[in-house]
Amino acid sequence: MATKSNVKQTKSPEKAVEAQQSAQKEAQKEAQTTVVEVGDFVTVRELAKLMGRSPIDLIKVLMQFGIMAPIDQRLDHDTAAIVGEELGVEVRWPEPEVEEEEAEEAAAAEEKAAAMPKTFIQKVLEQEDPAKLVERPPVVAILGHVDHGKTTLLDQIRHTNVVATEAGGITQHTGAYQVEVDGRKITFLDTPGHEAFTAMRARGAQVTDIVVLVVAADDGVMPQTREAISHAKAAGVPIIVAINKIDKPNANIDRVMEELSKEGLTPEEWGGDTIMVPVSALKGIGIEDLLENILVVAELEQLKANPNGKCVGTVIEAKLDRFRGVTATLLVQNGTLKRGDAIVVGTTWGRIKAMFDYQGKPIKKAGPSTPVVVLGLQEIPKAGEVFEVVKNDKEARRIAEERKEAEKAKARVPQRRMSLEDLFAKVEGGEVTTLNIIVRADVQGTLEPVVQSLERLSGDEVKLKILQAAIGDITESDVMLAEASDAIIIGFNVGVEKSAQRRAEQSGVEIRRYKVIYKMIEDIEAALKGMLEPVYEESILGHAEVREVFRVRRTGAVAGCMVLDGVIRRNAKARLLRDGEEVANTVIETLKRFTEDVSEVRAGYECGIKLANVTDYQIGDIIEAYEMVEVR
Ligand code: GDP
Secondary structure, X not given: OOOOOXXXXXXXXXXXXXXXXXXXXXXXXXHOOOEEEOOOEEEHHHHHHHHOOOHHHHHHHHHHOOOOOOOXXXXXXHHHHHHHHHHXXXXXXXXXXXXXXXXXXXXXXXXXXXHOOOOHHHXXXXXXXXXXXXXXXXXXXXXXXXXXXXXXXXHHHHHHHOXXXXXXXXXXXXXXXXXXXXXXXXXXXXXXXXXXXXXXXXXXXXXXXXXXXXXXXXXXXXHHHHXXXXXXXXXXXXXXXXXXXXXXXXXXXXXXXXHHHHOOOOEHHHOOOEOEEEOEOOOOEOHHHHHHHHHHHHHHHOOEEOOOOXXXXXXXXXXXXXXXXXXXXXXXXXXXXXXXXXXXXXXXXXXXXXXXXXXXXXXXXXXXXXXXXXXXXXXXXXXXXXXXXXXXXXXXXXXXXXXXXXXXXXXXXXXXXXXXXHHHHHXXXXXXXXXXXXXXXOOHHHXXXXXXXXXXXXXXXXXXXXEEEEEOOEOHHHHXXXXXXXXXXXXXXXXXXXXXXXXXXXXXXXXXXXXXXXXXXXXXXXXXXXXXXXXEEXXXXXXXXXXXXXXXXXXXXXXXXXXXXXXXXXXXXXXXXXXXXXXXXEEEEEEEEOOEEOOEEEOOOEEEEEEOOXXXXXXXXXXXXXXXXXXX
């Protein structure tokens, strides 16, 4: 701490008038700092604030040096140092924050690992003896904007690196293939695009080790490029960029790099850590370089598995073949899959009757990272479902049946994933520390302030993490990303695509739509404090018409009705309408079919209804039953 000798100590205890102001001055001095850190530039206002002085003091000093500086004038470091010297404040360069940065990075990596729920496969791998783990080939997915050349790249890699065999099915699509580069293997997932990538993740699978992001050099970063980046980042998978179509005359590699830097992917050449390889998928330029870089990243990632361990993996795709029955492409992720093995896949099972490699060549066994096509499953499994080898057929069938039962039970209870309403409870219960958010807005001008406000709401207790911020309607792929990352979706002045709506309803992903920012902020703040009130909306169950009125001595009157539409339920809320006017708003107290109490009566049936606190019914009255449902 260097205190300069020329700090002015202006205390004159003799003067009574000064004594009166002493408290004030004391407070001022307290706020005054003796050392401040200033970078290349600082405004007068900022510097005054740092020093705990009035900007006027600073402007006066500058004037002494003949500098007429308005309050928002930028001063360079040296000028700031001179001003400081006059005011008795040392102006220093900021400490290099190397160690801090490193510590932060490590903490961030740790946090990321903790935030990512472990998949079944990861748990299996954790059980393995580390000494038995051996290196396995990387599994690569190709993502990018439409028409940027994903399919062409996959074809080019396949054709230049796969040795055609007699079985020869190199044009056959099986969902995955393998190539060999310098004696090392790479597995490619053959269905490009982030929808397929995230659909698998939404089923709890994590098969991709490395993402190759294809960006056309003549087109640059486009909406789906951004989406692909968010999907890959949300999955925590490293990205290699293939800058494609460099053969085109209007290709501009630098521009693509610049645009990618804005998305948080800075090329290595510019001091960043993203590998970017210029290629032409069409002409086959740069492909070897790309493949070699994939191997470099794979090396860094230390991808390992135990070929002799418990055999597990994931379904890449499956279909019903007219001649062969169910065929499924499986990716082995640990252990070795053998012909004759009994496996459980999701809610189905089977015994591996036959097994082929991606070229259609019959094989007897397959180790980690190998894609295989198998025959023998009872039903068609879903892509992204996990398989495991079990003792025998009997065991496989038993587990599959148990799962089917469990699934049925689960389907009866609507699933709830992350929602703003239960956020607080989840935080209190220690279940979550991060709220993942996907944002959609109609225009860039809205998106930016929304993202900024959300970032400002992020706190120590609950972090708000924006997985994706994009323009346009909410898509099914957004919902999948939300499923895969336990996120909520916030929409600003945007619609929801039908398929997205359907999927969100099925999977319980929360979509919140807003028109004004302050309302969104209010909701999130309330949610963070556990004070978000659920919003209810009326939903009409059905209508019944009064056809007869029975007087019952003890209970008053009962209305003999015909249910016109929907359903009438006992205990449901109901209003009594007479000539379209509401005459009572109450609940259905008793509901009878003939003499029997029933819980509900559907359209087309007669019933007896008694409403609570209603004694007077007239023929022609309408009873409207409704319920309040929580709006999500
Ligand atoms: P995808 O939608 O990302 O799978 O893109 P495609 O692989 O279908 O490619 C879209 C179009 O771009 C096709 O007409 C390709 O022939 C063309 N294309 C792909 N890669 C290149 C390339 O490196 N150079 C040129 N000139 N055209 C390419």
